[in-house]
Amino acid sequence: MVRRRTVYTCLCLLATILVGTVVVLSSISYYLSIDLAAYITEDELDAPFDDSRWNASQHGKVERVPRIIHQTWKSETLPKKWEKISQHCQDMMPDYEYVLWTDASSREFIAKEYEWFLDTFDAYTYPIQRADAIRYFVLYHYGGVYMDLDIGCQRPVDSLLTFPVILPRTIPVGVSNDLMFAEKRHPFMAQTIHNLIKWDYSWVLNYPTVMFSTGPMFLSAQYGAWTSAHPATEDQPGGEVRILPKALYGKNAQPEEAPHSFFSHYYGSSWHADDAAFIGFLGHWGKGLMWVGLLVLVAGLIRLALAPHSRQRKYSLGRIGGYDVMMPRWKKRNQRWYLDLGWFAIPSSTANTPHPPSSPISPTSSEDEDDVHLLPLSLDTPPSPSPSDMSFSSPPPSYGVVSAMRRAADGVVSYFSGHRDTPRPRRSRGTLFFLPAFFTPSNGSIELPADRGLARSLSRGTLARGASLRPVAAAEYPPDKPLYRDEDDEAGATGSRYLAWARGA
Incomplete structure (x- = not known):
């Protein structure tokens, strides 16, 4: 169980x-699902995918994003492995203004332009959170293109400047914040910076705290909220905030999957x-x-x-030292007797018996056969009462000191808790399962002492409710057990005399 x-x-x-x-x-x-119409297509760009420069006015379009490249690092000196990548982008697009935001210049900018956010900015646990936050603020304040240091340029991004906001798609869901395009003071970026305080929660670990407070999951949630409040229109079927697909973004893509990608990726992840x-x-x-x-x-x-369900093992005779005591019994299935051991049954090797076996103790009314106590076996071991110790009022109780103290404590607890009729459940330590004698190596018969027969069971009140004594016919005994008939008859006679004495008292 x-x-x-x-x-x-x-x-x-x-x-x-x-x-x-x-x-x-x-x-x-x-x-965080993204509408297919929000993705930028190659046909929509109307630009050659080579190193040549592209002019929006020649194609009847307007550049909405300023030509500014923003990047962040701890100090003015970039690591050698990122310095060449950054310089390559600057050389490819020399007409773009380049701004490197350090830890010192970032805090100075927040303190000067957005003092209301300075306390949150200083209170961030991880430096990457401040690096995330500053990129949202500078894109809102100045506009331009933000790029992580581990992102390289494969071709000029001139044709992407005609969209008000561009976010790259990431895996498994949502958008990333390692590359962003935004026009100056766009409402989406305003929503993003003003929700930073609301999302400033600690998730104990580094990764979830960064991701959900300032990182890609935070930005993805902002994109979801924006698209819900600003549905697409006929003039802008993809909305104002557009998504850069993997084919143009290049991250987590094989070379053949993104032949026209604008960017190359070196996967720094220095904050992990x-x-x-x-x-x-x-x-x-x-x-x-x-x-x-x-x-x-x-x-x-x-x-x-x-x-098998535990209901099949309900025939318990009580407990010994906190252990549930289980006894086997005989059952008849398909005109054959089986010894039911709870989890399995052993077929009998003798001839069929015309009548089902029954216990010497039979309840007068029982709807569930599993509720019947099968054997008149008492599990208590106090000495049997002598005639001199017997009182004509009632059999002597056998309450020990420990059990009396336990009942007193239960009474006090039940009085103050208000549950006087509910006994305290006792936890079972396990199950003791008694097997028949023929499973033991001994070939001799096993006899029960006279003081452990039916009389003791009746004196201890182990009979089932409504139980009565009746003679048991030999045909009612299960196979292999006819030798117990005389012993049970003798025990039954002793119990009958004791029961008659108790009723006369």
Whole structure:
């Protein structure tokens, strides 16, 4: 029973995790889904995919994004591995203004232009959060193009400046903040900077805290809120905030998947901590783990459905030292007797018996056969009462000191709690299962002492409610057990005399 409950509890926890994961991921995927019309297509750009420069006025378009490139780093000196990449972009587009925002200049800018955000800016736990926040503020304040240091340029981005806001698509869902285009003081960027304080929560670990407070998940949520409040129109079927697809963005794509990509990626991820490796593991193997968990859940449910129910082992004679005591019994199925041992049954090797076996103790009315006490066996061991110790008022109680103190404590607790009729449940330490004598190596018969027969059972009140004594015919005994008839008749006679004495008293 304990093992069954343990398995049932583990399966419930597994099902909760699986269902919760599916619900959360499905909700996030639905909320952060991107309309296909929002993606920028190659035909829409109307530009050659080479190193030549592109002029919007010659194609009847207007550049809405200023020609400014923003990047961030701790100091004015860039690492050697990123310096060449950054310089290559500057050389490819020399007419673009280049601004490097350091930790010092970023705080100075926030303190001067957006003093209301300075306390939050200084209170960020991780430096990457300040690097994320400053890129939103400078794009709102000045406009332009923000690029992480690990992003290189493959061709000029002139043709992308005609869109008011561009965000790149990332995997598995949402948009990224490592590359952004925005015109000066666009309402979307205003919404983004004003929601930074509302989303400033700690998620204990580095990765989720950064992702949801200032990083890509935060920006993806802002994009979802923007598209919900600003649906597409006929003039702008893709909306004002456009999405750069993988074919033009180039990240997480094979070369043949993005032949016309504007950018190259070197995957720095310098802000990642140790927990990012675990997140990456879940991202790579998460789907497989979900399938394994589903298979384990289904197998466990099938095992519980096919396993015998605990109701079949309800015939308990009580407890010994906190252990449930279980006894086997005979059952008749398909005109053959079986020894029921709870989890399995052993067929009898003798001839069929015309009448079902029954216990010497039979309840006068019972709707459930499992509720019947099968054997008149008492599990208590106090000495049998002598005639001199007997009182004609009632049999002597056998209350020990420990049990009396326990009942007194239970009474006090029940008085103050208001539950006087509810006994305190006692936890079972396990199950003691008694097998028939023929399972033992001994070939001799086993006799019960006279003081442990039916008389003791009656004196201890172990009879089932409504039980009565009746003679048992030989035909009613199960196979292999005719030798117990005389012994039970003798025990029954002793119990009858004791019961008659008790009633006369």
